[in-house]
Amino acid sequence: MNEADRYKIISENYADIILDDWNREEVRQKFSGDLINHINSDIAFAYIPVDRMTLDSINQFGYYSMPGCYGLLTAEINHECLLDPKPQGFEGYDGKGVLLGFVDTGIDYRHPAFRKKDNTTRIASIWDQSIRSRDNHPRGLYYGTEYSKEQINLALQSSDPLSVIPVTDDIGHGTIMAGIACGSEDKDNHFQGVASEAELVIVKLKPAKQYLRELYIIPDGVPCYQENDIIAGVEYLDRIASSLNRPIIICIGIGNNIVDHVGLRISSRFYTSIGEKPGYVFITAAGNEANRKNHYYESIAPEAITADAELHVGKKNPGFMMQFWGQSPNFFWIDVYMPSGDFLMRIPPVDGQTKIEKRDNGLVVADSALGIPSNHNQSIIFRFHNPMEGNWTFSVFGSMGDLPREFHFWLSLHNFLAEDTYFIKPNNYTTIVGPANSAGLLTVTSYDVATEKLDFYSSRGFNVDQFPKPDVAAPGVNLPAPFPGGSYVSASGSSVAAAYTAGITALVLQWGEAEDKADFLNTPHVKHIYQLSALRDEDMKYPNEDWGYGILNPQGILDVLKELMAL
DSSP states (O other): OOHHHHHHHHOTTEEEEEESOTTSHHHHHHTTTSEEEEOSSSOEEEEEEGGGOOTTHHHHHOTTTSOOEEEEOOOEEESSOOOOOOOOSOTTOOOTTOEEEEEEBOOOTTSGGGBOTTSOBOEEEEEETTSOOSSOSOTTTOSSEEEEHHHHHHHHHSSSHHHHOOOOOSSOHHHHHHHHHHOOOBGGGTBOOTTTTOEEEEEEOOOOOHHHHHHTTOOTTOOOEEHHHHHHHHHHHHHHHHHHTOOEEEEEOEEBSSSOSSSOSHHHHHHHHHHTSTTEEEEEEOOSOTTSSOEEEEEEOTTOSOEEEEEEEOTTOOEEEEEEEEOTTOOEEEEEEOTTSOEEEEEOSOTTOEEEEEETTEEEEEEEEOSOHHHHOEEEEEEEESOOSEEEEEEEEEOOSSSOEEEEEEEOOGGGSOTTEEESSOOOSSOOOBTTTOTTSEEEEEEETTTTEEOTTOOOSOOTTOOOOOOEEEEOSSEEEEETTTEEEEEESHHHHHHHHHHHHHHHHIIIIITTSOTTOOHHHHHHHHHHHOBOOTTSOSSBTTTBTOBOOHHHHHHHHHHHHHO
């Protein structure tokens, strides 16, 4: 690929399209004059001039081909270390020989938490997507800069490491997650990660392009990352693990709420296939969207014709996104009423239709899709620009009959919303974000060890196809973690719980893979073992919409592993 084509990958003048059917003649013709980069045998990215992005782009290019915008899933950071939950079990195991991979905000590679006792690094490699280089990008990925362990060690020997390797983590989220999972022991600060001898592979995501931020109405200054960069990051982790012939845990602490909530996006299917490889475990954070009032669920009563969902919009709201999801086999119509009571639009169950309505200074765009996976459920993506203040009403009516007429609405991640945008009668369930709502991934929700209660904001509830999610609950409130600049903090959120679980899983893979006791272990196996061994309340029914199969139980995991190996 020449330099001009490589520039298109990162240029704000080019939009990105995700393709998993790029061998079809129809697709080849549609993008015949465009740059297409084949990431692997199944997935390619097309780069097209951004002026081809119009108000109907979601329908023009496809529900699953438009990259989603993903946000961070840490809920809170305190600059005091409060709690240090030491896992019981796996004594004598430290994760040595296992890789932990993170696709996130980067890492402070200079922090003592990521160095060995001899002051060398515990990071096997870093791919920083945000740093341009002519020749030092990963093979076949063509953007960013890759740094090897040897280069990182040279930087650490320098009086000014950043002048050698300018990788930073300005937000701290990636540093927190990596440190919780496998930070080195620091006796002076009373800190140690779960798998303190595992090695790290780090992908620092570049920020989402401006056209995507505008398309999805993401507020300025809020971190967000685009789906195809995350896919490329996971592909990179896979390549590194394969080249080193090492088991790897891939941990994702970012998510998206404008998804199918069943895990059938191109990215989710790719992650599931990666996690099925022997020696690979793919762990995702459930999200922090419960009690945010950004989900609505209704089943229209048999005797009723319609059901009304009410959404409150506050003053001077610049805009937001919302998704409707109608459960198959029924089809639904939606009448939209403004806070003034005026009728705005009717949206019928028509595939590939984009309806646009302007009223005063506001604009509403609604993209309808019927031919998407998951039993051809009905999706409508709403985009509200400068919406009128007050209570909006969405009057939903579906085809009559004796089958349930169930539907959902979701707003964007709370990170992307103004605080005064919420449903009047919200529902806390089916709030697990993508990709964590995928059946094939290990999904972790967060609980507070001190109170033995689920974290107030932890996403919960089975996915829209009623597949049990989350899988387990893990410590995720006030866990100590390294922070950029050499300090330590306490962090909370489902991404924290996922990182803790990733550390436990490194111990599991060390037991099973590195010591040749169970070299077949992968995501489905590990998920099953965690479900079997979880701690459960005898007064609850499992799988549980709040707790999954129970609380992650390291000692119980080891007991189950030993029992299975004895069979």
